[in-house]
Amino acid sequence: MxxxxxxxxxxxxxxxxxxxxxxxxxxxxxxxxxxxxxxxxxxxxxxxxxxxxxxxxxxxxxxxxxxxxxxxxxxxxxxxxxxxxxxxxxxxxxxxxxxxxxxxxxxxxxxxxxxxxxxxxxxxxxxxxxxxxxxxxxxxxxxxxxxxxxxxxxxxxxxxxxxxxxxxxxxxxxxxxxxxxxxxxxxxxxxxxxxxxxxxxxxxxxxxxxxxxxxxxxxxxxxxxxxxxxxxxxxxxxxxxxxxxxxxxxxxxxxxxxxxxxxxxxxxxxxxxxxxxxxxxxxxxxxxxxxxxxxxxxxxxxxxxxxxxxxxxDADPPVRPPAQPRTPRGRSLALDFDAVTFTYPGRAEPAVRDLTLGIGAGEHVAVVGRSGAGKTTLIGLLLRWFDPQRGAVLLGGVPVTGWDLDALRRQVAVVSQDTYLFHRSVRDNLTLARPDATAAELREALAAANAVTFVDALPDGLDTVVGERGMKLSGGERQRLAIARALLADAPVLVLDEATSSVDGANERSIAQALRRAAQGRTTLTIAHRLSTVRAADRIVVLDRGAIAESGSHDELLARPGAFARLVAAGTTREENPS
CATH class of the missing domain: 1.20.1560.10 (ABC transporter type 1, transmembrane domain)
Structure with a gap:
């Protein structure tokens, strides 16, 4: 027309x-x-x-x-x-x-x-x-x-x-x-x-x-x-x-x-x-x-x-909902990347190439690598912000292309490095994850994220408006609210994308403990540079130019003269004392 x-x-x-x-x-x-x-x-x-x-x-x-x-x-x-x-x-x-x-x-x-x-x-x-x-x-x-x-x-x-x-x-x-x-x-x-x-x-x-x-x-x-x-x-x-x-x-x-x-x-x-x-x-x-x-x-x-x-x-959506969507359920769901290749529009080189990675139900896998290695792309593929040109991403044994989109994204709680808070109250920002959350559940999530003390100190507590993009709070405070929001979602899959990047060492240790508790029984994917945040993972996967360079436990990888050891030596993945 x-x-x-x-x-x-x-x-x-x-x-x-x-x-x-x-x-x-x-x-x-x-x-x-x-x-x-x-x-x-x-x-x-x-x-x-x-x-x-x-x-x-x-x-x-x-x-x-x-x-x-x-x-x-x-x-x-x-x-x-x-x-x-x-x-x-x-x-x-x-x-x-x-x-x-x-x-x-x-x-x-x-x-x-x-x-x-x-x-x-x-x-x-x-x-x-x-x-x-x-x-x-x-x-x-x-x-x-x-x-x-x-x-x-x-x-x-x-x-x-x-x-x-x-x-x-x-x-x-x-x-x-x-x-x-x-x-x-x-x-x-x-x-x-x-x-x-x-x-x-x-x-x-x-x-x-x-x-x-x-x-x-x-x-x-x-x-x-x-x-x-x-x-x-x-x-x-x-x-x-x-x-x-x-x-x-x-x-x-x-x-x-x-x-x-x-x-x-x-x-x-x-x-x-x-x-x-x-x-x-x-x-x-x-x-x-x-x-x-x-x-x-x-x-x-x-x-x-x-x-x-x-x-x-008139723009064509990068992904389309399936004709007959499925919604598998479970406390923990396996996550699989099966021979996945994805190239961003306008780019010549794939962000992820022929990548096969399986994360078992309840397993905690950390993905590390230099900037541009394709780590964050995995999150976008999981959430179906875009679909791979080749291969498939499966959650709970079902390709994500077959999931109902809203149901798929409700299965995944994400704490990202770039925390976004709306110009609303602390309570409103937390209940984005669960609108029906009780006061006790909000309190429990804040406690797990080590955020109770600073929230109680705010002028109106949970009803304090945090400002545009949360600018009335410090970076660490914003990050802790984002973690509390993800914990409140209580999703089967937990994705941590540099989740502790904006908190100090003392808070990082307490939050890391809370995240380890939250990861229990959940499929957890951690994207990180700090070694202290990946040490507790069941398995560490090193990406290089969109492909898996090596994988194994922390001690196994550190003992090899491989990609992980080189990242540590170069300071790209910084080893810090977790104690």
Whole structure:
């Protein structure tokens, strides 16, 4: 479906509100036409010498029409807001659901600011298109056609002139659309880029300050803002030209119809009352078309803004749910990577190549290796952020491609190096794992993560808001909350991705003990550099360029002159005293 058609399809989700809007717009146009007819009657009575006494019914009608129009206009504003809000809500629901389907693997390819501007400003741009342009387009056609038909009945010559000029107004937007699109698309792209750059600068403000680059970055943003200003001026130039052509058609049609009607009245071919009706109704014939012009001018940016929405909605998810999902259950599930090869899009070298690794139910396996060896990729494959090009990942003996996606991810609790906490309370962040967790269970998870003391010291305890990304807490405190959240999930599979990277030595020892207790009876995969976090693993696997270089127990690997020993010697995997 074309870009123009898809917003229309969204509008049909609120078809009854849209029908009401169209009816209200037609009724408002009819009130203006009725006002013109009544004024013509009043003026004709005065000219013919009847005075105002005979015009009382018409004057009362004028007052009634004015009052009715005021009520109709109020109701139109309410209905427009309601219809637009319903459509925007539906579009945002679609976008949010699609982003969840796309997952982190796809979202990371897009700039955060660009996505945010689409979710906020892009959707908001639909307001004028749905609430103003679409209903006004239908109402303008109906209203203008009805009035032009009445004028044709009064005088075919004048009616033909008015109809010809009226046809120009809706045709101009179609003719100018390509020109507008050539300006609007770059404008919206520049807007999203500027939004993303500013968000990036705000998020990285501390780094800019530390390196003395804040002023330089400000100059760069100023230049980008100037570029955006130039694009905006080019768009405005085209828009003004379009508005001028429409205004010329409206003005010419009104003046020519009035002049022609006066000539025909002087020739005796047109009665005075008919001339008055033509003079007043010609203006009202163009009124809905002028309103359409304004609505088009306000609503057209939505078509360009919708491009960003469609880019997200049309993106192919990196993984698709199975037709007949399975959900194996168990306290502990085996995890197997069977001849897995995976290459990230745009990369030439595989992140993981022909990797076969089996982790038995309840077994604790640690994976180590240099940066870029493919360790974190294993987590993404397990959680199905993406699927391997060759081979299979199995959980509980079932390929993860056969699992229900939500059920699969509920089986895995992850504590990552990059801890993310939401701008909500400690309690809210913990109960992401289990919304029905009791106070005692929350307390137990915090105790296991050595987080009770600092949580109790917070101003509002569990109800303390941790700030955006948890910035009101230290790195170690954030990490301990993440560990407590994973423990609270009580999942059969536990994944620790540098889980103690942000805690000090004393806390690391106590947390490591808690994690060892949590790993009992669970399948545990540890990704780590610190030797103290892998020493307790049943088996250590060393990855090198996406393949297994060697595996064995800690003592076995350290005794060999192999990859693990070289990592320790090079300091990549640091051995620390666990006592």
């Amino acid at each position: 074309s870009t123009n058609g898809r917003p229309l399809r969204w509008s049909l989700r609120s078809r009854w509100r849209m029908a009401e809007l169209v009816g209200l717009c037609v009724a408002i146009t009819a009130s203006y036409a009725g006002q013109g007819l009544l004024l013509a009657v009043v003026v004709d009575d005065v000219i013919e010498g009847g005075g105002l006494a005979g015009s009382v019914p018409a004057l009362v009608g004028l007052v009634a029409v004015q009052a009715a129009r005021a009520a109709l206009q109020w109701r139109r504003e309410v209905a427009a807001a309601g219809a637009a809000a319903a459509v925007k809500e539906a579009v945002r629901d679609d976008l949010y659901a699609q982003l969840l389907r796309l997952g982190p693997a796809d979202v990371r390819r897009r700039r955060t600011g660009a996505v945010q501007s689409t979710l906020v400003d892009g959707v908001e741009a639909l307001d004028a298109y749905v609430g103003r342009f679409l209903p006004q387009a239908i109402a303008a056609i109906v209203g203008a056609a009805a009035i032009a038909g009445f004028l044709l009945a009064l005088d075919p010559v004048v009616g033909t002139v008015v109809l010809a000029c009226a046809l120009v107004v809706p045709v101009v937007p179609q003719l100018s659309q390509k020109v507008l699109a050539s300006r609007m698309d770059p404008w919206m792209a520049a807007y999203r880029a500027l939004y993303a750059e500013n968000l990036d600068a705000i998020q990285g403000m501390a780094t800019l300050k530390v390196f003395g680059a804040a002023r330089r970055r400000g100059w760069e943003l100023t230049e980008k803002a100037k570029d955006f200003c130039r694009v905006s001026i080019r768009l405005c130039a085209v828009t003004v030209l379009y508005v001028g052509v429409v205004g010329l058609a409206v003005g010419f049609g009104t003046a020519f119809a009035a002049g022609l009607g006066a000539v025909r009245n002087a020739e005796g071919a047109l009665p005075a009352l008919s001339l008055l009706m033509i003079l007043l109704l010609t203006r009202e014939c163009f009124r809905p078309l002028r309103d359409l012009q304004n609505a088009f001018h306000a609503g057209y940016p939505a078509l360009s803004a919708a491009t960003g929405i469609f880019e997200i909605l």
